Amino acid sequence: MKIYSFPRGGIPYDDPTAPQKDSVANAFLPAISIVPLGISSDGVYPVVTPGALVKEGMLIGRASKTGTVNAHASVPGKVLRKISWKDNDGLTTDALVIKMEGAFEKLGRKEELFQWNGMSGPDIQRTISELGIVEMEKNGRPLSEMISAARRKSKKLTLVIRCVFDDPWLAADYALCRDRFDAVIEGAAIVAKAVFNVSQIIIAVSHRENELGETLLNEMKKYEYQSALVLTGSRYPQRNNRELELALRIYEKKEEMDLGALLILGPAVLAAACDAVKHKRPILDRYVAVGGSAVKRPQIMRVRIGTRIGELIEQCGGFSDKPYRIVTGSPLSGREVMYLDEPVGKTCYAIAAMTKAQAAIHKQQNCINCGECRAVCPVGLDPQNIYKRIKNLGLDNLGTTGCYGCGCCKIVCPAALPLSEIILEKKQEGKIA
Ligand code: SF4
Numbered sequence: 001m002k003i004y005s006f007p008r009g010g011i012p013y014d015d016p017t018a019p020q021k022d023s024v025a026n027a028f029l030p031a032i033s034i035v036p037l038g039i040s041s042d043g044v045y046p047v048v049t050p051g052a053l054v055k056e057g058m059l060i061g062r063a064s065k066t067g068t069v070n071a072h073a074s075v076p077g078k079v080l081r082k083i084s085w086k087d088n089d090g091l092t093t094d095a096l097v098i099k100m101e102g103a104f105e106k107l108g109r110k111e112e113l114f115q116w117n118g119m120s121g122p123d124i125q126r127t128i129s130e131l132g133i134v135e136m137e138k139n140g141r142p143l144s145e146m147i148s149a150a151r152r153k154s155k156k157l158t159l160v161i162r163c164v165f166d167d168p169w170l171a172a173d174y175a176l177c178r179d180r181f182d183a184v185i186e187g188a189a190i191v192a193k194a195v196f197n198v199s200q201i202i203i204a205v206s207h208r209e210n211e212l213g214e215t216l217l218n219e220m221k222k223y224e225y226q227s228a229l230v231l232t233g234s235r236y237p238q239r240n241n242r243e244l245e246l247a248l249r250i251y252e253k254k255e256e257m258d259l260g261a262l263l264i265l266g267p268a269v270l271a272a273a274c275d276a277v278k279h280k281r282p283i284l285d286r287y288v289a290v291g292g293s294a295v296k297r298p299q300i301m302r303v304r305i306g307t308r309i310g311e312l313i314e315q316c317g318g319f320s321d322k323p324y325r326i327v328t329g330s331p332l333s334g335r336e337v338m339y340l341d342e343p344v345g346k347t348c349y350a351i352a353a354m355t356k357a358q359a360a361i362h363k364q365q366n367c368i369n370c371g372e373c374r375a376v377c378p379v380g381l382d383p384q385n386i387y388k389r390i391k392n393l394g395l396d397n398l399g400t401t402g403c404y405g406c407g408c409c410k411i412v413c414p415a416a417l418p419l420s421e422i423i424l425e426k427k428q429e430g431k432i433a
């Protein structure tokens with residue numbers, strides 16, 4: 001079978017310190033959970049006050065503006081207080097601290113079943129919005145807003161299920177896809193119904209996971225949508241929407257077909273959409289890959305939202321060595337963790353705790369003009385030149401570059417120059433687009 005990939009740049013990426021994909025452990029239920037009201041919670045207002053008793057899955061934060069979603073209690077218990085903290089990028093997150101007590105409404109009980117076949121598209125979308133379903137990575141864009149945007153985009157639309165694993169730190173996503181393939185596919189059918197104009201569903205799977213792709217395709221036959229399996233490359237950043245779309249446009253041309261606009265969604269958000277519409281269940285937990293060279297026993301865990309990162313590391317045997325850098329997400333593009341009390345939120349798919357050696361912190365040297373950074377940039381940029389203009393020439397406003405911070409240039413640089421970090425810093429300041 002033909003394999004489709006993006007035309008230039010990228011790197012093969014492996015990391016033996018990421019957890020193995022074979023098994024998933026249930027993390028302990030947290031006695032104290034810190035449930036975020038949002039990624040940057042401006043616009044999400046608590047609807048409960050300290051001292052209130054909350055049930056598992058109960059609404060605790062109401063979204064009031066675009067880009068935010070409702071928050072729900074992941075455990076039953078008493079609300080102790082509201083707290084806030086600032087991350088490395090200066091973003092403030094508000095959260096409610098809940099002390100677990102009382103009975104679970106959903107855990108260990110047979111889930112209620114709601115028939116969604118008879119629901120209208122707007123009803124499905126309303127349920128998804130009410131239950132706070134977000135894209136469970138990056139900035140956590142509300143799924144309901146993605147559905148609205150897709151509906152407006154084009155008459156012809158293809159829904160793409162993105163099961164592309166170009167980074168070993170996506171192990172939790174892979175495990176979810178394998179263990180809950182039926183929920184992923186049913187979630188895709190549910191979202192397709194909400195969007196209205198989906199003409200087909202493509203399952204994009206990295207070629208090494210061909211078998212998983214066949215399982216997903218087989219499950220898709222239960223639904224009325226025209227579907228196809230497309231095998232992609234596994235070079236990083238193949239999973240990125242831009243690179244995935246480039247690969248799918250090559251497929252479209254070869255097959256002489258018209259895919260129209262693409263709505264690309266990962267397996268975690270699709271399974272969450274299925275839980276929301278079929279079981280009226282908000283996102284209460286998620287699969288997280290916990291590992292890195294500073295962690296004793298890396299493993300994938302099913303974790304309640306609001307569990308503290310330090311607690312999870314304890315459950316992995318604790319630190320084997322002094323951690324130098326801890327990130328949520330992949331070491332390539334993750335967000336720095338400032339405190340071990342930070343909780344797992346809806347978008348946290350991995351936690352990597354790295355020793356100094358793994359964090360590849362060695363003395364920076366001068367650029368040796370090897371050209372590696374140019375060779376791997378999937379956008380065709382000259383990262384060395386951009387870096388030089390910012391760092392050495394002090395140029396502040398470089399306008400549009402097209403860089404989206406994949407991190408490939410930084411990884412391959414033998415002089416250990418923080419290429420993508422400097423570019424991203426300027427992007428965040430609005431000096432580079
Ligand atoms: S971080 Fe930006 S400049 Fe560097 S390889 Fe990725 S897209 Fe290119």
Ligand code: SF4
Nearest residue numbers: 367368370371373413
């Ligand atoms: S990879 Fe590093 S050393 Fe090589 S050209 Fe780019 S900036 Fe210079």
